[in-house]
Amino acid sequence: MTTSRGARRPTIADVAEAASVSRTTVSHALNGIGKVDPRTRERIKAVAAELGYRPNLRAQRLRRGEARAIALVSSMPFAVAGGPSRLGFYMEVAAAAAERALVHDYALVLIPPVQSGSALYSVDIDGAIVVEPEADDAAVAQLRERGLPYVTLGRPTAAGDDAPYVDLHGGPVAELLLDHLHAQGARCPALMVGAGTRHSSLDARAAYERAARAHGWTPIVAAVPEDGGEQAGHDRCAELLAEHPRIDALCVLVDAFAVGAVRALREAGRRIPDDVMVVTRYDGLRARTCEPPLTAVDLRLDRAAGDAVELLLTRLGTPPPAGAATGTHRDTSASVPRLVPRASSWRGAQPGATTAPEQGATAGQG
Numbered sequence: 001m002t003t004s005r006g007a008r009r010p011t012i013a014d015v016a017e018a019a020s021v022s023r024t025t026v027s028h029a030l031n032g033i034g035k036v037d038p039r040t041r042e043r044i045k046a047v048a049a050e051l052g053y054r055p056n057l058r059a060q061r062l063r064r065g066e067a068r069a070i071a072l073v074s075s076m077p078f079a080v081a082g083g084p085s086r087l088g089f090y091m092e093v094a095a096a097a098a099e100r101a102l103v104h105d106y107a108l109v110l111i112p113p114v115q116s117g118s119a120l121y122s123v124d125i126d127g128a129i130v131v132e133p134e135a136d137d138a139a140v141a142q143l144r145e146r147g148l149p150y151v152t153l154g155r156p157t158a159a160g161d162d163a164p165y166v167d168l169h170g171g172p173v174a175e176l177l178l179d180h181l182h183a184q185g186a187r188c189p190a191l192m193v194g195a196g197t198r199h200s201s202l203d204a205r206a207a208y209e210r211a212a213r214a215h216g217w218t219p220i221v222a223a224v225p226e227d228g229g230e231q232a233g234h235d236r237c238a239e240l241l242a243e244h245p246r247i248d249a250l251c252v253l254v255d256a257f258a259v260g261a262v263r264a265l266r267e268a269g270r271r272i273p274d275d276v277m278v279v280t281r282y283d284g285l286r287a288r289t290c291e292p293p294l295t296a297v298d299l300r301l302d303r304a305a306g307d308a309v310e311l312l313l314t315r316l317g318t319p320p321p322a323g324a325a326t327g328t329h330r331d332t333s334a335s336v337p338r339l340v341p342r343a344s345s346w347r348g349a350q351p352g353a354t355t356a357p358e359q360g361a362t363a364g365q366g
Helices: 012-019 023-031 038-051 057-064 088-103 138-146 170-183 199-215 226-243 255-267 285-289 301-315
Strands: 069-073 107-110 127-131 150-153 189-194 221-224 249-252 277-282 295-298 338-340
Touching: 012 023, 012 038, 023 038, 069 088, 069 301, 088 107, 088 127, 088 301, 127 138, 127 301, 150 301, 170 189, 170 199, 170 249, 170 277, 170 295, 170 338, 189 199, 189 226, 189 255, 199 221, 221 226, 226 249, 226 255, 249 255, 255 277, 255 285, 277 285, 285 295
Parallel strands: 069 107, 069 127, 127 150, 189 221, 189 249, 249 277, 277 295
Antiparallel strands: 295 338
């Protein structure tokens, strides 16, 4: 069957005429709604495909109230998320989330760092995954204003925010790094975290305070503004070295800060790791390409991002796949982080080595 209607796009009326059914039946068959005999539904789909008919997506959106699209949003500034890391953390999450969304016939939309006046107000989506929100997160505020459902990747920290979330094990991740530094002989380690209220910063502070009490360390905590990026990490590290010359290790949660700290240590004539060890949280491009390469943590973001998509789609009414975890948050052994030791903290490494022996350590359930 072919059409001789020239360049004009086929309409639903053309499909109805060719299939000898009503327009309503065509609409129900192509949109998977109503009571249509399965054989008729397949015949209508075949006719539509042969005619080259494409449904009007805007009209579908108005009829069903669905965009079949979800967003990945964060308030993390480009100074931390971008630069040499090429949005590493964000894009690793995005790749896994997009793959899982496509399985369910949803598109994934990437939103620029959310501040006031963001595109989040106008983009056509059904819901969103908010990456590590702050207590007063702009993305969360805008989603609530629009009445859109959301889940978070990382525990929400705002009082009363009961949004479903996927646990990124903030406390256990920090414990992995701090236990490693202690095992490598650290006696005066300092902690550098973002100045905001993301769960990773709050959990790291708590884990550091526990470790300091357990090991007799003098607590040294430095908060660094996220929008300062690598330069802020450099400047704060230089200040720490002047204020606390006995520092022999740095647990720098944000990888951009860690790279800046490495530069400050070199300028101060401190050898890494002999004089000062450096570790960071995210095993991304910055950690792997820094010189020396940085000890970091494999956060298992692929599994975490996929779980976040499933949580969100469950909120949107899509049944979870068989065997999937359900509830208000996901905390599965398959996504438990693993330490990746490298030359920045491995004092047993040979000169010139780029990676330390793999330990295969994993974080406990926290």
